[in-house]
Structures are given as C-alpha cells and as structure tokens.
Amino acid sequence: MTDAARIQKTYTIEPHRGFLDLRLSELWRYRHLVFMFMRRDLVAGYKQTILGPLWLVIPPLISTVVFTIIFGEIAQLSSDGTPRVLFYMSGIMMWGYFNACVVGNASTFTSQSGIFSKVYFPRLIVPLTNVLTTTISTTIQFLMFAGFLMYYMAQNLTEGPNITAFLLPLLLLVSASLAIGVGVLLSAITAKYRDLSFLVSYGMQLWMYATTVIYPLSSVPEKYRFLALLNPMTSIIETFRHAFLGSGVVPWGGLLYSGVVAGASLTIGLLIFNMVERTAMDTV
Amino acid sequence: MTLSLSVENVSKRYRLGTIGSGTASDDIKRWWSTKIMRRGDPLSPLMPAIDHGNRDGDILWAVRDVSFSVDEGAVIGIIGKNGAGKSTLLKILSQITAPTSGRIRVNGRLASLLEVGTGFNGELTGRDNIYLNGGILGMTPPEIRRRFDEIVDFAEIEEFIDTPVKRYSSGMYVRLAFSVAAHLEADIMIIDEVLAVGDIGFQKKCLGKISDSSSAGRTILFVSHRMDHITALCPRSIVMQAGSLVHDGPTEDALSYYYRLFDTVEASPLAERLDRRGRGRVRVLDVWIENQSGERVETIITGQTLVFKMRIRNMTGKTVGNLSAGIGIFSFSNMFAASLSTTEGGLGAFSVEDEMIVAFRVERMSLNQGQFYLNCSVRSATGAYEFDDLIENAKTFHIDYGDFHGIGQSGGGFVSIEHHAETEVVEAHTDKSPQANAVG
Numbered sequence: 001m002t003d004a005a006r007i008q009k010t011y012t013i014e015p016h017r018g019f020l021d022l023r024l025s026e027l028w029r030y031r032h033l034v035f036m037f038m039r040r041d042l043v044a045g046y047k048q049t050i051l052g053p054l055w056l057v058i059p060p061l062i063s064t065v066v067f068t069i070i071f072g073e074i075a076q077l078s079s080d081g082t083p084r085v086l087f088y089m090s091g092i093m094m095w096g097y098f099n100a101c102v103v104g105n106a107s108t109f110t111s112q113s114g115i116f117s118k119v120y121f122p123r124l125i126v127p128l129t130n131v132l133t134t135t136i137s138t139t140i141q142f143l144m145f146a147g148f149l150m151y152y153m154a155q156n157l158t159e160g161p162n163i164t165a166f167l168l169p170l171l172l173l174v175s176a177s178l179a180i181g182v183g184v185l186l187s188a189i190t191a192k193y194r195d196l197s198f199l200v201s202y203g204m205q206l207w208m209y210a211t212t213v214i215y216p217l218s219s220v221p222e223k224y225r226f227l228a229l230l231n232p233m234t235s236i237i238e239t240f241r242h243a244f245l246g247s248g249v250v251p252w253g254g255l256l257y258s259g260v261v262a263g264a265s266l267t268i269g270l271l272i273f274n275m276v277e278r279t280a281m282d283t284v
Numbered sequence: 285m286t287l288s289l290s291v292e293n294v295s296k297r298y299r300l301g302t303i304g305s306g307t308a309s310d311d312i313k314r315w316w317s318t319k320i321m322r323r324g325d326p327l328s329p330l331m332p333a334i335d336h337g338n339r340d341g342d343i344l345w346a347v348r349d350v351s352f353s354v355d356e357g358a359v360i361g362i363i364g365k366n367g368a369g370k371s372t373l374l375k376i377l378s379q380i381t382a383p384t385s386g387r388i389r390v391n392g393r394l395a396s397l398l399e400v401g402t403g404f405n406g407e408l409t410g411r412d413n414i415y416l417n418g419g420i421l422g423m424t425p426p427e428i429r430r431r432f433d434e435i436v437d438f439a440e441i442e443e444f445i446d447t448p449v450k451r452y453s454s455g456m457y458v459r460l461a462f463s464v465a466a467h468l469e470a471d472i473m474i475i476d477e478v479l480a481v482g483d484i485g486f487q488k489k490c491l492g493k494i495s496d497s498s499s500a501g502r503t504i505l506f507v508s509h510r511m512d513h514i515t516a517l518c519p520r521s522i523v524m525q526a527g528s529l530v531h532d533g534p535t536e537d538a539l540s541y542y543y544r545l546f547d548t549v550e551a552s553p554l555a556e557r558l559d560r561r562g563r564g565r566v567r568v569l570d571v572w573i574e575n576q577s578g579e580r581v582e583t584i585i586t587g588q589t590l591v592f593k594m595r596i597r598n599m600t601g602k603t604v605g606n607l608s609a610g611i612g613i614f615s616f617s618n619m620f621a622a623s624l625s626t627t628e629g630g631l632g633a634f635s636v637e638d639e640m641i642v643a644f645r646v647e648r649m650s651l652n653q654g655q656f657y658l659n660c661s662v663r664s665a666t667g668a669y670e671f672d673d674l675i676e677n678a679k680t681f682h683i684d685y686g687d688f689h690g691i692g693q694s695g696g697g698f699v700s701i702e703h704h705a706e707t708e709v710v711e712a713h714t715d716k717s718p719q720a721n722a723v724g
Contacts, residue, residue, distance in 0.1 A: 013379060013388040036419045044407035047448075118402045119420050120379035278382035281375075282298065 022274055027122045037129040042136065056137045057144045060096055064089040071214045080216035080247035083157050089145055090244060091213035094237050097138040098175045099204050104130040105183025106200045109191035109280045116281055123277040124270075127184050131176050138172070149244060164243040164250055171236050174255075174262045178232055181265030188276040192283045212237050218248055232258035287391060288472050288503035289377075290353040294386030295527075296372050298344045346372040347383070348527040356391075356471075359495075359504040361518030361535055363511070363542050365677075366618075369527040370507050374398060374476050377505070392471030392503075395422055399476075401461030406450030410441055410460055413449050417464045431467045438493070439463035459486055466493045472503040491516060509618040511539060543616060543655065554678055562671035565604050566636055566662045570595040571611070571678050585686035586652050586700055592624055592644040594660055596673075598636045605635035607672070608665035609642045616655045621698070626665075633665035650700045653685045 017023075046052045067088040071077045079087035105127040109116065112126055153160045190197045211233045212220075220228045228234050235254030241247045347369045354360055364370050376383045378396035403420045404413050414435055418428040428435075436445055439459040441452075449457055475494070494504065495517060508514055514521060514535060521538035523531035523545070531541040555569040574591045575581050584590060592611055598604050610625030624644040626634060634642075658681075661674040685694035689702075 009393065010389065010391045013376065013383065013390065015383050015385055017382075030422075032425050033419045036416050039412070040405050040408060040416055043412070044405050047407045115403045115420065117375075117380060118398045119396065121420060121422065281381050 017274070017278065019271065019275070022124075022270060023122065027124055027128075030121050030125055033121060033125050034129050034132065037125065038133050038136070041129070041133050053140065056140050060089065060092050060141055061144070063092050067092065067214060077215050078219045080218055080241070080245075082241070082245040082247045083152050086145075086148060086152055086158060086245055087216075087241065087247075088214070089148060090241055091237055093138065093141050093145055094171070094175070094240050095208055095211060095213045095233070096141070097134060097172065098179050098233055098236075099208070100134045100137070101131050101176060101179030102183045102186070102204060103201060104134065105180060106186035106190055107197060108184065108187035109277075110187075110194070110197065113281070123280075124184075124273065127180055127187070127273075130183075131180060135172065135176070145244075159246040161244045162242075162246060164239065167239060167243060167250075171240055174259050175233070175236055177266040178258070178262035181262065181267070181269035184269040184273040185265070188272050188280070191276065191280040207231075207233070216241070216248065217251075229254045229257070232261040286356045287389070288354050288356045288358070289391070289394075289505075290389045291377075292351050292387045292389075294347060294350045294373070294376060294383045294388060295345060296347040296369075296376060296381070297384040298346055345527045347376065349386070350524075350527075350529045351386075352522055352529060352532055354472075354503055354505070356503055357501045358520065359506065359518045361514040361521035361538070362505060362507045362524065363514060363521055363538065364524035365545065368524040370524050371398075371476065372527075373524070374474055374505070374507060377474055390472065393422065393469070394472040394474065395468045395470035396474035397421075397465045397468075397476065398474070400458065400465050404449060404457070404461060407448055409448055410436075410445045410452070413460070414464055417461065418468075421465065421468055423469060427469055431469075435460075435463045435467050438466065438489075455486075462486070462490055466490065470502070472505070474505045474507075476507045477509065511617045515539070554675065557675055557678075560673055560675045562661070562663070562673040564672060565600050566596050566598055566607060566672040568594055568596050568660050568662060568673050568675060568678070569639075571658070571660045573679075573681060581681075583682045583684060584649055585684050586649055586694060587686040587688035587690075588649050590646045590649055592646065592658075594642045595639065596636060596642060596662055597639045603635050603637050604672075606633045606665050607635060607662055608633060608669075609662045610660070611644060612659040612661075613651070614657050614659065616657065621651055621656065648688065648702075649683070649686075650688065650702075651683050652695065652698055652700055653683055654698075655682055656680065 046055065049055065051058065064085060068084045072079060072084040072088070108123070108126050108130075116123065149158070149160065152158045186196070186200055190200070210228075210231050212228065217225065217228055217234060217238050229251060235251045235258045238248055239250050239255055242250050350369075350373060362370050362373070372381075374396065375381050375398070377388060377390075377394070378398065380396075380398075401417060403417055405416065408416065414432065415425065415428055419425070436442055439456070439462075441456050441460055444452065444456065449460065452460070491513065494506075504517075506514065506518055518535050520533065521535040522529055523538050523542050525545055530545075531538050554571060555567070560567075571592070571594045572580050573582075573584065574593060576589045581590075594609055594611070596609065608626050610623060610627075612620060613622045613624070615621050624646070626632065626642065629644055657677045658679050659674065659676045660678045661671055663669050663671045663674075687693065688695055688700035694700075
C-alpha cells in the first residue's frame with residue numbers, strides 16, 4: 001500500500017445526515033464504479049443472445065410499425081404532415097428514453113438489494129448508471145432514426161433537420177433530470193411499499209397517452225393545449241419533431257417550463273433519496 | 285497510539301411489525317384500525333416472535349448503547365450467539381444502515397466484507413469481475429491494476445482468468461472472490477464469517493493472509509462462530525448479548541464469558557422459557573439426559589449408553605396427532621453435530637393426549653470431548669413440518685473422552701467411528717524405474 005495512494009480521511013457515522021448534504025464529493029470518488037456497472041450491464045446483458053445489441057433497435061422498430069398501422073393507417077390520426085414512420089419513431093424513441101430511465105430508477109433499491117445489503121457505496125451510483133446506460137441505448141436508436149430520416153430525405157418526403165437539432169443534448173438532459181427526479185422518488189417509495197412498483201409501469205403507460213407520442217400537439221383543441229403543455233414531456237417531443245422533421249414550432253415557453261419542472265423534481269427526488277437511502281435496507 | 289475506530293453509544297432500533305407489512309394497503313389497514321378505530325392491530329402476529337431478551341414491547345433493540353474503541357493495527361474479535369446484534373453492528377459500521385442514535389468516528393478507509401463476491405456477474409470473465417468487485421468494495425481501477433497479478437495468483441486461477449465465472453467450479457469462484465477481498469487497500473477491515481467458505485487448505489491460506497495484513501498495521505474487526513479462528517487471530521474480543529456489549533477484554537477471558545452465557549440462559553426452567561417458537565399446541569416442559577441406571581447426568585463419557593428424554597405436554601385439551609419430536613446437538617462453536625428424532629429413531633409419527641415422555645436411546649455415544657448444547661423441538665411429522673415448539677439452547681452438557689473402542693484409550697477427532705482394521709497380504713510392488721533396478 002503506497003502512502004500516497006492512501007486516502008487518510010476521518011469521518012463520522014451518525015443517525016442523521018444534513019438534509020442538504022448530498023455528499024457529492026463522495027459520489028465523485030466512486031465515479032469509476034459508474035463505468036464498471038455500465039460495462040457490466042452492456043456486456044453481460046447481451047451475452048448468450050442471438051441478436052445481441054440488435055435488441056436495442058428491434059422493439060422500437062416493431063412499435064413504430066404497429067403504431068403506423070394502427071394509429072396512422074387505421075385510426076387516421078394526424079402526423080402533422082410528416083412521414084408517419086418518422087413521426088411515430090421519434091415519439092417512441094424520446095418517450096422510450098424517459099420511460100426506461102424512470103422505470104429503471106424506480107427499482108433502484110429492490111433490484112440492487114443483494115449488493116446494497118452487503119456493501120456501502122453512494123447509492124446514487126445506481127440511478128446514474130441506469131441513466132447513462134439508457135442514454136447509450138437511445139443513441140444507438142437515434143442512429144437507426146437517422147438512417148430512416150436520410151432515406152425519407154433522399155425521397156424528398158421530409159425537409160430534414162434544422163438548426164434547432166442542436167437542442168438534442170438539452171432535450172436529453174431535461175428528460176434525464178426529470179426521469180432521475182421522478183424515478184428516485186418512486187424508488188424511495190417502492191423500497192417500502194412493493195405493491196406500488198406495479199403501479200409504476202401502469203402509470204407510465206397512462207403518462208404516455210397524455211404525452212404527444214401518438215398524436216401531434218397541433219391536433220389537440222386550442223383551449224386544451226395549455227393542459228397538454230403542463231406535461232413537461234410534451235414540449236420535449238414537440239421540439240424534437242420540429243428539429244428533425246420540421247413539424248410545428250419550438251414551444252420555447254413550454255421548453256423553459258419543462259426545464260424548471262425537471263430541475264425541481266431532480267432536487268426534490270435527490271433530497272428524499274438522500275434521506276431514505278440510509279435506512280432503506282431495513283425495509284427492503 | 286491513534287484510534288482507528290471509536291464507537292460511542294450506538295443503538296439501532298427496529299419497530300416490530302410496523303416495518304414488516306411491506307404493502308401500502310396493509311399499512312393503511314393498520315393505520316385505520318389502530319389510529320382511527322382504536323382497535324387492535326389486525327396484522328400483529330398471533331405468536332410473538334423469538335425473543336433474545338432485547339425486546340421492549342413492539343420495539344426491538346438490535347444494538348443497544350454499544351461503545352468501544354479500536355487502536356490502529358489492532359485485531360478485534362466480535363462474538364455472541366445468533367441474534368446478539370453482531371451483524372447489525374457490522375452493518376452500521378459499514379454504513380449499510382444508519383444507527384438510531386450514537387456516533388461512530390472512523391479514521392481511515394474502511395472496507396467491509398460481509399460476504400465475498402458481492403456483485404459478481406456470472407456472464408463476465410474473471411478479469412472483469414475482479415475490476416467490478418474491487419470497484420464495489422471501494423478500490424479504484426489503478427489500485428486494482430497494481431494488485432491484479434497478486435489477486436490472480438492468490439486465487440490460483442491464472443488459466444481461467446478470461447473465462448466467464450459461471451463456468452468456474454464453486455471452489456474457484458470462492459477463491460477468486462476472497463482473493464479480491466484479501467487484497468483490498470483499506471486501513472480498517474470488517475470481516476464477517478467469510479472464512480466459512482472454501483476448502484480447508486484455502487481457509488488456512490486466508491487466515492494467513494489476514495494475519496499478514498494485521499501485522500502490516502491494518503485494523504481488523506472479525507466476526508466468526510469459529511472460536512478457533514477467533515483465538516488464532518484476535519488478541520482481544522468483545523462479546524455481544526441481546527444487542528448490548530457485555531464483555532470487552534483479552535480473547536481468553538471473552539471466550540469463558542461467552543461460554544458462561546449459555547449457562548445463565550439455561551438457568552431458567554425450560555417450561556418457563558419465553559424464547560420459543562412454534563404454534564404451541566404441544567410444549568416441551570423439560571429435557572434431560574439419563575445414564576444406564578436412570579440417573580440424570582450433565583457430563584457424558586464417549587462410548588456410554590444414554591437416554592435423552594423430553595417431557596412434552598398437550599396444551600389444547602384434545603389429542604394432537606401426527607407429531608414428530610427431535611433434539612439437535614450443537615458444539616459451542618455452533619457446529620451442528622448430530623440429530624436425534626422420532627423419525628430417525630424408527631418411531632414414526634405419534635400422538636399425545638396429555639403429557640408424555642419421549643426418549644431417545646443412544647447405545648454408544650460417539651461424539652468426542654467438548655462442550656455442547658441442544659435444541660429441542662416438536663412439530664408436525666408430515667406436510668409443512670410446522671413447529672409446535674422449538675427451543676434453542678435448551679440444555680448444555682459436557683462430553684469427556686471415553687473408551688469408545690474398548691481398548692483402554694480414547695479416539696481422536698470430533699467423533700469416534702466404529703471400525704475394523706485388517707491387513708491383507710499382496711504381491712510386492714515391482715518398480716520398473718532404472719534406479720529401482722539398479723538397487724534391485
């Protein structure tokens with residue numbers, strides 16, 4: 001053991017920790033663990049599968065086909081003048097990102113109880129890993145979307161991305177913040193009440209219908225549009241579609257609102273998670 | 285000398301029942317019934333949970349007002365019976381759960397091994413798992429890289445390092461898992477029973493590794509039921525009983541204090557003991573050992589003929605059938621040594637009307653010298669095997685070396701095994717090696 005490498009640090013373990021003491025420096029010391037967990041999830045997840053990482057793009061592709069047939073061809077819902085395949089794929093992809101982050105984070109304590117009950121490390125590592133892993137899968141899905149987009153552009157069926165496409169990282173950041181906030185809040189509750197974890201996936205399904213995934217904001221009656229925009233995910237998907245498919249406009253006010261809601265939920269979620277994580281293993 | 289660890293008045297309280305329901309609807313039911321309707325708790329268990337003497341109504345003090353401090357480089361053993369609070373104390377020290385009150389000062393990097401191989405993933409290779417497990421235990425990638433060869437070497441798995449660990453034998457798996465743990469770069473290590481794994485040879489190697497690290501100035505807290513391991517490693521030990529620290533001193537004194545704990549519990553008559561489990565249709569009133577002439581004995585001699593007897597009473601008023609009774613014999617290091625039961629003893633299921641004595645006749649006691657305790661139980665002979673009554677540590681007794689084989693001396697080891705020795709004349713072994721020929 002080299003003395004230089006040794007972190008001689010004195011600390012105390014007490015019943016309560018400051019409400020605002022998120023111990024972010026400790027999180028930073030354990031940053032390498034995030035990459036190890038990501039590697040585990042990405043490598044181990046697809047070993048002994050025939051299609052491997054193709055599983056990342058197959059489900060959204062199938063959903064796109066199904067949505068195009070059911071909501072597009074049969075129900076004749078508007079796709080805001082854009083090609084239906086691209087319209088549904090963009091919605092499915094962006095919603096899928098948010099959904100996977102929330103659902104994954106909501107089971108933080110229950111899915112990791114084997115490790116959590118034996119070793120201490122900052123528990124926030126787990127939701128952080130989940131969000132980053134999901135970001136990688138979504139990036140791969142985005143490449144598929146880009147392929148389809150180029151095909152439709154070559155056919156002159158859509159005008160393609162505009163300058164607002166540079167907002168994409170911001171859109172992902174706001175979705176991720178909202179998802180961490182909502183997800184860790186749910187994880188704090190499901191750690192104690194297992195039955196609520198059934199409600200999570202059902203609730204997310206309902207939330208999807210309240211979001212402009214299968215319909216555009218423009219088809220919502222004018223007087224109810226503000227209601228649709230109260231849902232922070234709506235502006236994100238609308239902005240994405242405007243950026244890459246040229247439909248509608250960027251709801252700047254809505255986007256700002258989404259950012260504020262995401263920031264608030266992230267703060268509340270983290271504070272409550274911080275409070276609950278210290279005794280969560282007594283109840284799981 | 286600087287302090288590595290100082291534990292000041294640490295307690296951990298669990299509220300029984302209120303954290304147990306686990307579903308929101310049950311909690312709402314309980315809240316409605318107890319707080320609004322002012323009735324009893326609809327979900328409280330009918331039989332009280334086992335009591336190790338640390339309950340206070342609905343409140344269980346898993347750890348109660350524990351204080352001690354550890355100097356840098358010291359090795360401390362923590363001993364106590366099951367349920368004494370050792371594991372909870374370790375969980376608090378490892379920050380897995382927070383204490384209810386009190387404070388702990390930690391000086392240096394603390395690593396805890398409540399289990400080896402935490403987070404191992406079967407799909408990943410040995411190499412990947414070393415990095416993953418090391419990371420979970422708090423090592424950084426450069427630290428792991430620096431000690432990687434040592435870890436692989438210690439685990440003796442060089443040729444399988446790039447094989448997924450799910451293909452490993454259980455021995456290889458445990459060796460790798462322990463090897464990562466043994467190479468942690470921590471100032472303070474907490475080790476819980478992890479040596480109970482692996483083969484004897486590897487266990488010895490691990491014990492050696494631990495004593496090496498203690499001589500290298502590392503502070504170690506060691507929990508084990510193996511008193512021989514505690515004696516070998518720890519000059520000082522603390523004894524826990526019912527959540528409290530009841531003794532702190534040289535290991536030799538701590539062990540004799542620990543052994544005396546068994547006597548004091550036993551001092552209360554069996555029929556009045558409250559720390560029993562089961563639905564209670566039938567209860568064990570007494571358990572004792574008789575020698576051949578029918579006298580009660582506390583000390584047994586190996587090879588003796590004995591009768592273990594249990595007096596049981598039917599508490600229901602009508603005949604209870606389909607019963608099975610048994611006695612488990614445990615060494616003081618908590619090793620399950622032997623079992624006696626109506627099933628194994630050829631009686632089969634029996635029924636009890638009022639009171640009866642169940643006797644287990646042992647023709648020749650084969651356990652060798654040592655201190656033992658026994659658990660006794662009555663339960664259903666079939667179906668769910670649900671306990672009617674189970675009392676742990678119902679009686680302690682001592683076994684002295686005896687002439688099991690009838691040769692005027694005692695056998696060695698844990699048990700005496702009846703055996704016959706013989707010789708057989710065979711043809712001389714012909715060795716064709718040149719050297720043998722030269723000699724021949």
